[in-house]
Amino acid sequence: MTEATSDVFDLIGIGFGPSNLALAIALQERGHNMRAAFLEARPQFAWHPDMMIAGSDMQVSFMKDLVSLRNPRSAYSFVSYLHDKGRLSRFINRKTFFPSREEFNDYLGWVAAQLPVCHYDSRVTAIDPVGRGDHITELAVTSESSNGQSRIYRTRSLVLAPGGQPHWPEIFRPVQGTSQVIHAQDYLSATTARIKPGMRVAVIGGGQSAAEIFTDLAQRPQIAGVQLILRGRALMPSDDTPFVNEVFDPGQTEIFHAKPEADRQRMLQNLAATNYAVVDGDLIEQIYEMLYEQDVRGEDRLLLTAETQIQAVAATDQSVTLNMTGPQGAVAADFDLVILATGYRRDLDDAMLKSLTPWRKGPPDRNYRLPMADHFEPAIFVQGFSEATHGLSDTLLSVLPFRSEEIALALEAFHNRHMNAVAAE
Structure with missing residues (x-):
């Protein structure tokens, strides 16, 4: 009606x-x-x-x-x-x-x-x-x-x-809607229903959400393995220093809008480190410490894989296979759950x-x-x-x-x- x-x-x-x-x-x-x-x-x-x-x-x-x-x-x-x-x-x-x-x-x-x-x-x-x-x-x-x-x-x-709206990279579009691949937007409710003892989970992304999810999963002992996969060389810190932060001052909107389009695009590229694919410095240090302490114990439950490109994705009713290339060459890995922290469009x-x-x-x-x-x-x-x-x-x-x-x-x-x-x- x-x-x-x-x-x-x-x-x-x-x-x-x-x-x-x-x-x-x-x-x-x-x-x-x-x-x-x-x-x-x-x-x-x-x-x-x-x-x-x-x-x-x-x-x-x-x-x-x-x-x-x-x-x-x-x-x-x-x-x-x-x-x-x-x-x-x-x-x-x-x-x-x-x-x-x-x-x-x-x-x-x-x-x-x-x-x-x-x-x-x-x-x-x-x-x-x-x-x-x-x-x-x-x-x-x-x-x-x-x-x-x-x-x-x-x-x-x-x-x-x-x-x-959640951004799904093109390579993941064929598996969108499957229960083994979710977006960070649905993280807590989706993982509550899906996390089971012995699972292996991959987190895709190099920004704040990816780092927070990786850290949260690392603290769930029932998960057998958590791998953070990012294209960049490392987790990069956000630039929140005072002079750079002035770009967010109210008066900057007027200044930015008045500039030619080419100048605006250049400014956005130069200031990307304030907002995109960056992580709070404290959280980066926490993750580094977790990985270091794991190494001291001789464990390999947590893994951060940098400079890695996902070349293919295949899903079954039980798992997801990611074919990746990186510093170690071509690698295929199976996961029970893949979480995309790939931002929004x-x-x-x-x-x-x-x-x-x-x-x-x-x-x-x-x-x-x-x-x-x-x-x-x-x-x-x-x-x-x-x-x-x-x-x-x-x-x-x-x-x-x-x-x-x-x-x-x-x-x-x-x-x-x-x-x-x-x-x-």
Whole structure:
């Protein structure tokens, strides 16, 4: 059964992770008068639930929460959360800027619970133009619940923030969907059901997630062997030194966006070590120590294989065979489980915008709005799809407070123009 809303929304947001959560705060604090709703596929708020590995910490300061850089007095700050939970003094006593990932997730959920604007269990399945001919006046957003109930929301503006989709390297695509190969996105829930005594597990990747998963598996004694396989020469540390970290400062977005495309691409390449395929230095040292202590004991349960390329993958009902080439030549190894810590991809075409392709005219503008053809009235904003034009922080928490305010201001201006046009008719 499909239910259609009778009224037109001023705003529909797709996804209710940190990006749209920050937008909801910005709109709330500005006292907006728009009819707005956010659609989230999950049944309740959750942020990377399958990477809540025990002992894992945030890689950014708690000051880079949803709002503090923009409004330190906000009731939705991480400090306000700690005060409300009665843990502010104890957190200060820990002398750290970095909460656990579990605590930061709890903070995000605490904020979400105070903003009753989200429709959970609402997976968006389609975004369609509404109008006559080429003149588009609204968008129809179709969502579906877990019990098959469909609903259509009509809206004059849209903010897309669905997050990234798991990246499956081409060579692993034929085994996607098998029980022996999973993506890190599903790590905890998938391994809970699959880990059995005596298993051999391979982790593919050289970034933070791969290192965290390798370390977590190493601490499960029932696993017979864990192998971390990476293309690079070694696990590389992230560059979080102060001068380099300034690339994530709010003002850098304006500077980056104003540069020619070639300069932007060069900057992204030069700064890759701040975010991509890098690991916290402390975790690298922990892994090195684990491997050293294992060598002292004369064991070989844990293995780190660098400079290794996977050439072929074959799966049966029981195991996965990886054919690899590296410093030791060509090697074939069998595993009971392979975990891909290969990152995420962000593609606007995958974000349910294919039906709007005839009207799209290019990448997001400075205010994160997609330029559309003439006679296309709805405003479409995107969050997390603008790294190439807005800088490395686009997919990170650092930019959320200011990006959300910029989008909120643009939405208000768009809404006011519409209301003035209606009043003038």
